[in-house]
Amino acid sequence: MARALINVPAKAKRGDIIEIKALISHPMETGYRTGPDGALVPRDIINRFICTYNGEEIFSADLFPAIAANPFLSFTTTATESGRIAFRWIDDRGQAYLETAEIAVE
Amino acid sequence: MRGVLKNVALTAGFGGVLALCISLATAQSPPSERKSGFEFMSPESQATQQDDFSNPGMLWVAEGEAVWNAKAGVLGRSCAECHGDASVSMKGVAARYPVYFAESGRPIDLQSRINVCRKTNQNATPFPLEGRDLLALSSFIGKQSRGMPITTGEDNRLEPFRARGQELYEQRQGQLNFSCANCHDDNWGRRLASSMIPQSHPTGYPLYRLEWQGMGSLQRRLRNCMTGVRAEPYPYGSQEYVELELFLMTRAKGMPLETPAVRP
Numbered sequence: 001m002a003r004a005l006i007n008v009p010a011k012a013k014r015g016d017i018i019e020i021k022a023l024i025s026h027p028m029e030t031g032y033r034t035g036p037d038g039a040l041v042p043r044d045i046i047n048r049f050i051c052t053y054n055g056e057e058i059f060s061a062d063l064f065p066a067i068a069a070n071p072f073l074s075f076t077t078t079a080t081e082s083g084r085i086a087f088r089w090i091d092d093r094g095q096a097y098l099e100t101a102e103i104a105v106e
Numbered sequence: 107m108r109g110v111l112k113n114v115a116l117t118a119g120f121g122g123v124l125a126l127c128i129s130l131a132t133a134q135s136p137p138s139e140r141k142s143g144f145e146f147m148s149p150e151s152q153a154t155q156q157d158d159f160s161n162p163g164m165l166w167v168a169e170g171e172a173v174w175n176a177k178a179g180v181l182g183r184s185c186a187e188c189h190g191d192a193s194v195s196m197k198g199v200a201a202r203y204p205v206y207f208a209e210s211g212r213p214i215d216l217q218s219r220i221n222v223c224r225k226t227n228q229n230a231t232p233f234p235l236e237g238r239d240l241l242a243l244s245s246f247i248g249k250q251s252r253g254m255p256i257t258t259g260e261d262n263r264l265e266p267f268r269a270r271g272q273e274l275y276e277q278r279q280g281q282l283n284f285s286c287a288n289c290h291d292d293n294w295g296r297r298l299a300s301s302m303i304p305q306s307h308p309t310g311y312p313l314y315r316l317e318w319q320g321m322g323s324l325q326r327r328l329r330n331c332m333t334g335v336r337a338e339p340y341p342y343g344s345q346e347y348v349e350l351e352l353f354l355m356t357r358a359k360g361m362p363l364e365t366p367a368v369r370p
Contacts, residue, residue, distance in 0.1 A: 003165055003168055003169055005158075005159055005164055005165060005168065006159075007159035021157075021159040021160060023159060023160060023162060023164070023165065024165075025162075025165040025169075028319075068316070068319055069319035069320065070162040070165060070319065070320075072160055072162065074160070
């Protein structure tokens with residue numbers, strides 16, 4: 001079960017620079033570790049993160065096996081209009097985790 | 107004086123009961139002498155703990171809230187149905203554990219107490235110790251007491267068990283023949299290889315340890331130290347751990363609870 005915590009300010013003034021934080025629960029299994037039976041544990045990491053603001057991509061990242069479990073990303077953007085900020089994390093199994101937040105811009 | 111100021115800033119950072127904590131700490135021993143593991147961390151790790159949106163322990167707290175509200179067992183009853191709003195009913199609870207459990211005539215830690223409740227009142231299978239659900243639920247319950255002073259050990263019936271915990275703490279063990287006290291009382295503030303030795307006040311359990319990349323209980327941490335001195339760790343849930351926890355929590359009495367803390 002993946003669970004994410006995101007932080008987007010509920011309100012902002014037009015033109016303000018806002019900070020966005022996204023934390024997700026994920027094992028980020030590197031593929032280099034061995035299990036109790038000595039066999040390699042298959043790699044399972046989030047390899048892609050995308051954030052969109054009213055449909056337009058404002059931030060994305062490629063993630064690699066050296067990134068720790070439960071990856072935390074924080075970035076900034078300019079508040080341009082009210083609407084929805086959407087977050088998408090995609091892992092090696094092709095599974096996507098989605099979260100959204102609303103922002104009101106005055 | 108510097109220590110006092112640091113303590114004040116720390117307490118204020120936790121957003122609670124500032125005056126109360128200072129007066130309690132003063133009553134016990136000078137605040138400069140007792141330090142939470144928080145004070146030994148880098149500013150970056152401290153910031154990670156203090157922001158609920160960057161503290162990965164909050165993921166377990168969120169999961170724990172879901173477990174709290176989930177129906178379980180034959181009776182299909184959730185924790186919330188009996189206990190109601192956790193922010194009211196569980197406030198201060200984690201800060202007084204381990205408590206004396208009259209039914210067994212021994213002290214009991216929070217995780218085992220949750221399992222007793224689960225078995226008797228929910229008629230459900232107890233959670234495996236150190237499993238994700240139990241860590242999540244105890245993190246969620248622990249968080250309800252965040253910022254509150256630790257009050258463990260006020261029940262007089264706990265005294266013989268606390269004394270046993272202290273004996274264990276001071277007893278040399280393992281191939282390296284070290285006691286807990288050899289490092290945490292005699293050499294705190296110095297380094298063991300590259301790691302800072304803290305005073306071993308268990309103020310933030312369950313906590314997120316960067317080394318584990320996950321949440322763990324105090325028992326997991328004690329097992330780490332035992333393995334470190336080449337001693338054979340006790341199994342999870344053993345009485346020795348509960349007694350050690352009782353001793354350590356009593357020793358940390360008055361310090362604010364930090365659950366879910368972050369540690370390197």
